Amino acid sequence: MKSFRLLCLLAVVCNFLNFGVAAANGHIPADVKLADDQTFTYRMLDEFTSVDPQIVEDVSGSEVVRDLFEGLMNQAADGQLVPGVATGYEVNDDNTVYTFMLRDNAKWSNGDQVTAHDFVFAWQRAADPELASPYQWFVELMSIENAAAIIKGEQPVDTLGVKALDDQTFEVTLSAPLPYFPQMTTHSTTFPAPQKVIEQHGDEWTKTENIVSNGAYVLTEHLPNERSVRERNPMYWDNANTTLDKTVALVINDENVALTRYLAGELDRTEVPAGQFPRLKKEYPQEAISFPRLCNYYYTFNLSDSGPAAFKDVRVRKALALSIDRKILTEKVLAGGQPEAYTFTPAAVAGFAPPAVEMAGMSQADRDAKAKQLLEEAGFGPDKPLSFEMMYNTSEAHKKIAVAMSQMWKQKLGAEITLANMEWKVFLETRGSQGFELARGAWCGDYNEASTFLDLLDSESGYNDGKYNNAELDALLDEAKSSSDTSVLYTKVEEIFADEMPMIPVYHYAGVYMMDSDVGNWPVDNVQQNWYSKDLYKIAE
Amino acid sequence: MLGYAIRRVLGAIPTILVLIIASFFLMHLAPGGPFTSERPLPPEVLANIEARYGLDQPLWKQLWDYLCNIVLRFDFGPSFVFKDRDVSDIISQGLPITLTYGLLSFFVATLIGVALGVAAAIRHNTWLDYLAVSLGVFAQALPNFIMGPILILIFTLWLGWLPGGGWNGGHWPYLIMPVIALSTSYMGSISRITRSAMLEVLNSNFIRTARAKGLSEAKIIWRHALKPTLLPVISYLGPVFVYVVTGSVFVDIYFSTGGLGKYFVSAALTRDYSVLLGITILYGVLTVVVNLLTDLAYAWLDPKIRFQ
C-alpha cells in the first residue's frame, strides 16, 4: 500500500510531462481527429433522485455527481486509482491515519479555492443525523473515528475523525485499520460540498441557478423526467485536459423506445434490451459492445424456519442448481455476452481466483443426470414431485429468466413451480422477512474485491435473506478481514458455497450497450462502470 | 349561478378531506416504505431518516401534521424520493406540461370527434357514415398505450420527421406525437356519441318542423340541431378531461415529457407518500371542478335545467 502513493505521484509526474510535451490531452491517441461538436448524449433509465453528493444513492445520480464534483481520488479507465483533488496521501504504519495532500489549484465553479475545510464539512455532513443521508452507512463502513456514535446521535458531529491541518492538508483518523480506504474516496458520499452555498440556499442549493461544484462540469439545465445537461466548468483545475464540452442525459424509461431513438441518431449510448444483442452486433458490429461487470445474479433458497423442508436438503438444492442450463440462459435468453455463473463471485473481480467447481466442468447432460439422481435420493419422483414457488420482481428480463428456469426444472425434474412476480417494494419486503421459498437476488460490488460479494453469505449479514448459516464460512470471512493473503480464503469460501449451494448462481452481469463509434475512451475495463465525462471525447466521423 | 358554484365547491371540501384520509391510510397499508431498498439500511440510519421525515410519529399524528401544513402554510411536504425537491416543485413543474398536452389532446379529440360524428349523422347510411363509424370504433378499441412505440418507430426512426421524445418547453414538434397518442381513442368515442345524439335530434319533431318551414339544411344543423346534440357529448367530456390529465402516464413514459402521470404512478410504486398524496389531492380537486364545469355547461346548453 505504501507503494501506492508513489504510483500516484508518478502518474502526476507523467501527466505533467505529457502536458509539457504535447500540450494536449493525455488520453487521446495522436491519430484521432476530434469532432467539432463535443457533446455526449446518453439514455438515463430513470430520473435521478438527487445531485447532492452526500445524499445521492442511485446509479443515475452518482454518474451525474461524479461529473459535477471531484473527490480526493478518481478512478482511471481501467479502474485504477488516480489523483483527484488530492495529489497523493500518506498513511501511518498501522493503516489508521491517512493524510491527503490537496492540490492548490483546485477551484469551485464560483472561483473559490477547494480546501481541506470543504472536505471536513462534507464528511461531517454525510454523517450528520440531521441531514439523514441514506449513505450514512458508508461513513460507518469507512470506519472513521466516532462515525457510528455520531450517526446514533450519541456524539456531536464535530467529533468525527476528520481534520483540516491547513487548507491543503486533510487528515482522517480511522477506528480500524483499512488498507483499501483510498479506494473509498472515489465514492460520491466523500466528495466535497460548498459550505457557503449550502448555508445560503439550504435545501435549494442543488437547483441549477444555485449549485456550485468543483468537478469538470457544472449542471446547467435540469428538466426532471426529461433531460439534464452538464457543461464544461472553466474553473476546473484540469480544464485544459478536458475534451468533452457537454454531456446530456435523456430520461427514457422504456428500453425499446430508447433503442429506437438511438437508431434514429438521438443518442450516443443506450442499453441493449435482453435478447437483441446478437442481431444488433450483426447489423452494427462497431456499435454493439459487451463487457463483464461486477454484479452477480442468483436465486436464493429460504433456509430459515419459514422455508420449505425440501430446501433444507442439500441434494435438492444441488439438483436444482445443476439442472439449469446456463448456456441457454446466457446465450439465447439474454444473449448479451453474460458469463455463466458457477461461483457466487464474478471472475472479473480483482484478486479473486475462482475454485475449480465440479459443476462447471460437467457437460449439461451429465449435470441433468446427476440432478435427477440427487432428487431421487432425496425422495422426490413422479409420485411425489418437488413443488415450490419462485419469486421475482416485475421486469421483462427477470421474467424471461424465471420462466425459462421454471420450464427447465419442470421438464427435467418434473418439478411443479409457481411463478410469483411482485412489484419491487413488496418483493423486498417479502424477501427481507423470509416470506418466500425461492427468490431472485442480484448484487453489484461496492468495490472491486471479493468480500463485497462473499459478505452476503455471512450469517450476520443484513443482506443474507435466505438466512444461510455456516460457522466455518463465517470464520473464514472473519479471518479475511485482517489477512494479507485473502485470495486463498475467498477460494475456500466459494468451495463451501459450491458444496452447500445455499443460493443458485445463474449468471454474472455484462454491460451491454449500443455505443456510437464516435465516442472515444469509454472505460470498458472499469468493471464498476464508474465513468467520467472528462475522460471521454468525440471523434470526427 | 355564482352562489350555486360556490356552494358546490364548499360542499366538496369534506369530500376532499375524506379523500386525503382514505388515501393516506390506504397508502400506508401497502408493504414497504419509501426507504425500503435492496440494501437494507442499518437501523440507526433508518431511524435518522424517519425522524427527518416525521415517519417515526404515530400515523394519526403524521396525518394531522400533514393536514395542518396544508391548511396553514399550503405546504405539501418534501418528496421522499426526489430529495432535492418538494411536492410543490414537482407539481408546479409537471402540471403545466400535463395540462398543455392534455388540453391540446382534449381539443383535438373533441373537434375532430364532433366533426366526424356530425358528418356521419348527416350522411346517414352512406359510405361516409360507415367510414366514420368504423374509424371511430377502431380508434376507440385500439389500446392507447401501444401508440407510443408505434408513433416513435414511424415518425422518428423510419421517416425521421419528429424528435423521439422530450418536451423542450412545449415546442410544437415535440407535441405532435403525444397529442396524437392521447387523443385518438377519445376522438373515437366522441365521434360515436355525437353521431348517435345527432341522429336522434335529426329525427325529432322540432327538426321536422324546421324542415317543413323550408329552412336550409345547413342552417337547421348549425342553428338548431348542434346544441341539443352537444348535451350528451358534454357529459362525456368531463370524465374525458380528467382521464386525459390523470391517465397520461404512458405519454410521459414513452415520450419523456416530464408530466404528472409518470410522477403519480412511480410515486405509488416507490411509496413516495407525499408526492402520491399531493397528486391525489390535485386530481380530486380537478375532478370536483370539472364536474362543476360540466354541470354549468349543461345548464347553459339546456335551459330546462335549473340549479337548486
Next chain:
Amino acid sequence: MFGRSKKAQAIAEDFTEYSLVRGRSLSRDALDRFLQNKAALFCVFFMVLMILFVLIGPAFAKWNNEEIDWNILGDIAEQGAPSIQSGHYFGADELGRDLYSRTIQATGTSLMVGLIGASMALLVGTTWGVIAGYFGGRIDSVLMRIVDILYSVPITLVVILILVVAGRSFTTLFIALGAVSWLTMSRIVRAQTLALKNREFIEAARAGGVSEVMIIFRHILPNLLGVLIVYASLLVPELIFAESFISFLGLGLSEPHTSLGALISEGAGTMGYGTLWQLLFPLFFYVAITFTLYFIGDGLRDALDPKDR
C-alpha cells in the same frame, strides 16, 4: 375507462324510464328488434365464434401456453414466425413460447376479466344502489356520499394499491377491477329504485303485507334487469381495457398466465425487431372483442329502447 363513462349512464337511464311503462311485453319486443339489427347479430355470431375458439382452439395446439420451444429460442425473428409446419400457427413470443396457445389463453382471460369484473360491479352496484334508493333517508345520504368520495379517488391509485397490497392473482384482479367499476352502477340503480318505490304496484304490495325484502326481490329487481343488462354490456370492454392498462404498468397476472393487454404490450415493445406477429395476433383479438362488444351493447340498447329507432 372503468365503467365511469357518463354516456353509458345516460343511455341506461334513458332506457329504463321508458321500460317502466312498457310492462311485460318488453322482452319479446326487444328480442324481435334485436334480431333485426344485422350488425349486432353479426357481432353476436362473431362473439360466439371467438368463445368457441377459446374453448376448442387448444385441441389443435401443438404446444401449450408455457412450453418453451428450445430449438428456436434465441432466433425468434427468423425461426419463430407463424407457420403451420412448426406448429406455431401464430408464431412464437420472445421466449419461444407458442403464441397461438398464449393468445387463446389470453383471450379467455380477457373475456373472463370483462365478464366477472362486470358481474362484480353489477352485484355490488345493485346492492348498494337498491339499499340506498329503497331505504332512503340517512342510509341513502351516507351511502351516496361514499360513492361521491370514491369518485374523486384516482382509479389508477386504487387499482395499483389493491394489486400491491393483496398480491397478484385472478381473484385480486377481479376484486380490483370490480372495486372501482361499481360506482356508476350504484348511481343508476339508486335513481331507478327511487322512481320505482313510490309507484302503485309497490304500494299495493306493501299494503298487502309483503315484507320489504320480498318487495325488493320480487318487484324492484326484476324491473331493474333491463338497465343492468345494457349497462353491463357496455362495461365489459371498458374493463378489458382497464386490465390491459394494468398489464402495461407491469401489475398484471403472474406468468405463465397472460392477458391480451400483456401480450400487446410485449408485442408493441418488440415490434421494431422484426417480430410483428407478436403484436398483430393479440391486437386483432383485442380489437375484435372490443368491436363486437360495443356493437352488441349498442344493439341491446336500441332493442330495449324503442325511442331511439
